[in-house]
């Protein structure tokens with residue numbers, strides 16, 4: 001199936017969204033609430049593009065728009081750039097001191113009018129929902145959106161330490177604006193008002209995850225792992241094994 005993006009034609013794969021197709025072909029479309037391996041959410045609206053189907057043109061969120069044969073797409077028309085700038089301005093007014101959003105705004109040449117901005121506002125969350133998705137994908141769903149309207153935010157139920165939270169830190173890892181407080185100190189991780197004991201990697205000796213996260217994964221796999229190895233060491237071991245078998249083969 002052929003899709004035209006900004007004057008060039010690209011071969012799409014059944015089931016792809018416009019953003020998937022663009023990313024696969026190194027076409028820049030900004031997005032905040034999209035992460036590889038996650039389904040699109042259409043939440044931040046930064047990935048809007050103009051789509052022409054037949055005689056009709058419309059603005060859609062590319063992360064949730066499925067590709068179709070013959071689709072014509074423009075990712076950077078004046079209209080789209082103007083709309084993106086408006087979205088970024090709103091984000092900047094919500095989180096005026098957040099470094100990530102400030103950098104994004106300066107990339108687009110945006111400054112928020114000072115009379116509308118509270119410079120003492122240290123809000124960092126842009127409500128993109130990635131942390132909630134990551135927690136859901138871990139199979140824990142310890143956090144969710146709470147409240148509505150301007151007081152909407154992400155938290156555990158009643159802001160209490162959640163019995164479901166395993167302290168894995170996936171939420172903090174995916175957060176684009178570093179809005180989630182995760183503190184690792186003296187072998188203790190503090191996140192979402194709860195403390196966890198950190199576990200050391202049996203190879204490099206660095207703390208890398210929590211006891212609860214290991215137990216949770218073991219319970220899902222139905223086995224108890226006696227060796228605790230961090231991702232960096234796992235990768236090193238695999239690449240050394242690969243190198244060894246390659247050398248033996250030749």
Ligand code: SF4
Nearest residue numbers: 125126128129131175
């Ligand atoms: S805490 Fe971060 S990941 Fe979660 S909704 Fe807010 S900005 Fe998005």
